Amino acid sequence: MGFLDQFWQLTVDGLMSGSLYAVIALGYTLVYGVLQLINFAHSEVFMFGAFGGIFAARAVMGDGGDVPSGLASVGIVALGLGVGAICGATAAFCLERVAYRPLRKRNAPRLAYLISAIGASLFAVNLAGKMWERQNVTIETPFTNGEVFKLFGATVNTKTVVIFATAMAMLIMLDTLVARTRLGQSIRAVAQDRDTAVLMGVNVERVIVMTFVIGGLLAGAGGFLYAMTFSAAYNMGFIPGVKAFTAAVLGGIGNVRGAMLGGIVLGLVESYGGYLFDASYKDVIAFLVLVAILMIRPSGLLGEKLGRAA
Amino acid sequence: MTATTTATTPPAPPAGQPGPARGARATLAAALLSLNGLRRLGTYLLLGLVAAVATGPDGTADEPLGAVRDSILDPRIVVFLLLAVALWLVVAAAPLARPLVTTLIARVREPVVASGLPQHRYAPIVTNLVLLAIAILAPLFLSGAARQALVNDIGIYALLALGLNVVIGYAGLLDLGYIAFFAIGAYATAYFTTDKALPVHSPFLLNPFLVMPIALILAAIAGVILGGPTLRLRGDYLAIVTLGFGEIIHLIANNADNLTNGPRGAFGVPHLSINMLGLEYDWGNDPMPYYYVLLVIVVAVMIAFGRLERSRIGRSWAAIREDEIAAEATGVPTLKMKLLAFAIGASVSGFAGVLFASKQFFNPQSFSLQASFLVVTLVIFGGMGSRLGVVVGVAVLQGLAYYLRDPVPPTDRYIYFGAVVILMMIFRPQGLIPSRRRKREIQLSEQGVGGADSLGGARPEGAQA
Structure with missing residues (x-):
């Protein structure tokens, strides 16, 4: 019944959250591409980015006062995104150094990586909880959140536009980076065949670090967008992390465009599903989607190889 | 300066052998002061700082860097930084001390293996x-x-x-x-x-x-x-x-x-x-x-x-x-x-x-x-x-x-x-x-x-x- 009336509104909401999932999912997919590992601590990279961005924006805006407008708004959002991205990249870099590199030097079995990433995640979450209290941290939206235009009767407001446009810009930038630059070429080379890449003169260590850093930049900026919409908290990474991972698997893990598509599809499915069923079980939907893909099409919508589709 | 650092390093070679000790000392100094050695010191100091924050006072969301600042100003930071430096020295000296440790372990282990302890079977x-x-x-x-x-x-x-x-x-x-x-x-x-x-x-x-x-x-x-x-x-x-x-x-x-x-x-x-x-x-x-x-x-x-x-x-x-x-x-x-x-x-x-x-x-x-x-x-x-x-x-x-x-x-x-x-x-x-x-x-x-x-x-x- 009401579903059809709400359809376009739900679509708009789904696209917004889906574009965020896509941004985070890229971190999982890139790391999976070069290391064949699920980076369990990626959600904490996202969390550090969110805190960094929020704190930076709050420091500039101050408490209370008028809602910034015009150039000031653009500046604050850009600052939050930038600081968030830098914090995320730093966290990802440290993570690679502490939890991955020592194991890689030793050629440890894969289980060891998963476990050390879990340890890093546990450490990071609780350290953030200790440093910044275990509660939600919010900021005022740094712009007037009015209606921008109507899409088939659904309201599209400023926040939605900002988030969707920023996420899309990041996705396009990443796609270009992977497809056209020299770094992207070496990432694809390492993903396809590491040994051959080494023989061709690719600096694998550097590629791995850069992969973590790029994933961290995206997740950090995504973290700021997420925290601007909802809030930041020490344990905020978990749910978006699982969802982004689902998105990555849905698109085909290791596949850059797949992760983007997977994020958008998951956002839509979740938005429709949350309306049709009960909103409090919205988080369960992503999980059911994950189990369903694993049963029906484990290689994802676009297949698994990083070298192939991107 | 290097002489004093070697003297405080526990696993440094024994003092009774002047010849090899001097060579070892030079190697150690080289290991410590090389670019890699200094970089390692930086990493350890950073880890010491993280450890200080992790064990230090709680912060608040109103002051994002408050917890870090309080940890740095706390006198405990000295302990962590000293630990970091000690770790740095030990890691640098470890390759030099390895032959010594190996012989020590061998000396302790030998009699046990040689006597073939009959109760070994029941030990578990x-x-x-x-x-x-x-x-x-x-x-x-x-x-x-x-x-x-x-x-x-x-x-x-x-x-x-x-x-x-x-x-x-x-x-x-x-x-x-x-x-x-x-x-x-x-x-x-x-x-x-x-x-x-x-x-x-x-x-x-x-x-x-x-x-x-x-x-x-x-x-x-x-x-x-x-x-x-x-x-x-x-x-x-x-x-x-x-x-x-x-x-x-x-x-x-x-x-x-x-x-x-x-x-x-x-x-x-x-x-x-x-x-x-x-x-x-x-x-x-x-x-x-x-x-x-x-x-x-x-x-x-x-x-x-x-x-x-x-x-x-x-x-x-x-x-x-x-x-x-x-x-x-x-x-x-x-x-x-x-x-x-x-x-x-x-x-x-x-x-x-x-x-x-x-x-x-x-x-x-x-x-x-x-x-x-x-x-x-x-x-x-x-x-x-x-x-x-x-x-x-x-x-x-x-x-x-x-x-x-x-x-x-x-x-x-x-x-x-x-x-x-x-x-x-x-x-x-x-x-x-x-x-x-x-x-x-x-x-x-x-x-x-x-x-x-x-x-x-x-x-x-x-x-x-």
């Missing part, structure tokens, strides 16, 4: 009996609160860790939602034993002992349903699917008010009791009877899993870990065996849930994600694949957590657990008391021979076997 049995005696007598010397912790934090978790050890240690898989099965066991107990604890209850009420097999089977079924579709694929997917499953069970426990009583939890689940054949006993509120029941169960499970490990099934698990393709080729039903390990782990968790529910009040908080991570930490710390290691690991780590509960608030505990997990993976992946086979597997696998887990797919560093 003696050790086990001594440990068992300690376990039986220990609670007599403990206070009431410590006894409660002994049951709730050590006994129950030892059982949980033994079950998870089958999944991580024997099958080489990772289960991150392990506590969900524990929750299934606990809620099943509340459902079947009383009409007061939950809004729903079974049409017939049972003694907690009779619920044990039910909980076992329910948890195993949940494990098979969850593991079936997942284990067909790469094993690392299992980790994230179980993670999601754990969170869903937690979510349902918290939200389904008319089923689970929501966040208020389940009150009034009856204690364990026996009333048959003229024998009547109620376990009541005292932790001691529970402790001894748990001890019997833990020892029984240890023996049973020891037999399991050496059985055809256990050998299949070892074969899968070491080389899955070869195992498959020689007729090991790999999927079935992985699923079996997963289901056995789940059922032990469900079983532990019954004991937990009949021991005390519980609410969804008891089944949080962190509890799952805690069990993983305990297994890793003790030594995956090593039954004794796992139980001793639980006793050590949980015991420390209990005795350090005043200086270390419970919320900070997980910072340390996280650090323990990373450090174990970097420096001692085989754990505190390693299983010999598992240790060898990890070593060989690092040299590129065979594997040490059953996650499938390519190895991160390219398979060199």
Whole structure:
């Protein structure tokens, strides 16, 4: 019944959250591409980015006062995104150094990586909880959140536009980076065949670090967008992390465009599903989607190889 | 300057040999002051700072850098920085001291090997009996609160860790939602034993002992349903699917008010009791009877899993870990065996849930994600694949957590657990008391021979076997 009336509104909401999932999912997919590992601590990279961005924006805006407008708004959002991205990249870099590199030097079995990433995640979450209290941290939206235009009767407001446009810009930038630059070429080379890449003169260590850093930049900026919409908290990474991972698997893990598509599809499915069923079980939907893909099409919508589709 | 630093380094070469010592000193100075050496110093100082923040005062969200600032201004920072410098010196001196250490170890080891100690054959049995005696007598010397912790934090978790050890240690898989099965066991107990604890209850009420097999089977079924579709694929997917499953069970426990009583939890689940054949006993509120029941169960499970490990099934698990393709080729039903390990782990968790529910009040908080991570930490710390290691690991780590509960608030505990997990993976992946086979597997696998887990797919560093 009401579903059809709400359809376009739900679509708009789904696209917004889906574009965020896509941004985070890229971190999982890139790391999976070069290391064949699920980076369990990626959600904490996202969390550090969110805190960094929020704190930076709050420091500039101050408490209370008028809602910034015009150039000031653009500046604050850009600052939050930038600081968030830098914090995320730093966290990802440290993570690679502490939890991955020592194991890689030793050629440890894969289980060891998963476990050390879990340890890093546990450490990071609780350290953030200790440093910044275990509660939600919010900021005022740094712009007037009015209606921008109507899409088939659904309201599209400023926040939605900002988030969707920023996420899309990041996705396009990443796609270009992977497809056209020299770094992207070496990432694809390492993903396809590491040994051959080494023989061709690719600096694998550097590629791995850069992969973590790029994933961290995206997740950090995504973290700021997420925290601007909802809030930041020490344990905020978990749910978006699982969802982004689902998105990555849905698109085909290791596949850059797949992760983007997977994020958008998951956002839509979740938005429709949350309306049709009960909103409090919205988080369960992503999980059911994950189990369903694993049963029906484990290689994802676009297949698994990083070298192939991107 | 370099002379004084060498003098303070403990493992520096002995002073009695002027010739080589001078050469060693020059090497050490070179190692310390090279670009790499200085970079390492920077890393250690940074780690020292992180450690200071992790153990330092709490911060607030209003002052993002407040916690870091307070930690730097705190006098304790000196200790951490000195530790970092000491670590730097020790690491730089370690290669120089290695020949010395090797000869020392050889000298200590030689007589033991040479005399061929006849009691060596019985040593494990003696050790086990001594440990068992300690376990039986220990609670007599403990206070009431410590006894409660002994049951709730050590006994129950030892059982949980033994079950998870089958999944991580024997099958080489990772289960991150392990506590969900524990929750299934606990809620099943509340459902079947009383009409007061939950809004729903079974049409017939049972003694907690009779619920044990039910909980076992329910948890195993949940494990098979969850593991079936997942284990067909790469094993690392299992980790994230179980993670999601754990969170869903937690979510349902918290939200389904008319089923689970929501966040208020389940009150009034009856204690364990026996009333048959003229024998009547109620376990009541005292932790001691529970402790001894748990001890019997833990020892029984240890023996049973020891037999399991050496059985055809256990050998299949070892074969899968070491080389899955070869195992498959020689007729090991790999999927079935992985699923079996997963289901056995789940059922032990469900079983532990019954004991937990009949021991005390519980609410969804008891089944949080962190509890799952805690069990993983305990297994890793003790030594995956090593039954004794796992139980001793639980006793050590949980015991420390209990005795350090005043200086270390419970919320900070997980910072340390996280650090323990990373450090174990970097420096001692085989754990505190390693299983010999598992240790060898990890070593060989690092040299590129065979594997040490059953996650499938390519190895991160390219398979060199």
